[in-house]
Amino acid sequence: MIKSILILSLLLFGAAIAITLIRAIVGPTFPDRVIAMDVIGVNLISAIAIVSILFQTKAFLEVILILGILAFISTISFSKFIERGVIIERKRKH
Template sequence: MFEFLMTGSLILLVLSIFACLYRVWKGPSMPDRIQALDTIGITLVGGVAIFSVLLGTHAFLEVILIVGILSFIGTIAFARSLERGVVIERKRVD
């Protein structure tokens, strides 16, 4: 029963990722697309965690951390790019 619930939740997470990919592709505005990309990152973290529980291993914990960090950094970079037009500001040295 436990494996059935975990498999079902993985299927729902995959459907959620497809819905977010549709929002990234057809989003009405750029903030909507950024939100969908962030949601894909969070969903991937959850999916990898469920997959790790299904396999009964701790080997994917590093993958969860890396995907979470990259998702966060990507969201911040997109938001700064949208707000200021540049991700990294360079100061002039005289």
């Protein structure tokens, strides 16, 4: 029973990722695309956690942590790019 619920949730997460991928490609503005990519990252983390439960292993936990960190850093850097136009500011001596 639990295994079938986990498989159903994996299918629903896959559908959610596919729908959000369409938003990331078609999105009318750049901020819409950034939010769509962040949602894809969160859904992917959840799907990997469900796969980890299905396989009854802790091997995917490191992957979840790395993916979470990368998704967070990319969202922050895209937000900074939208706000200021640059990601890394360099102070130049005149």
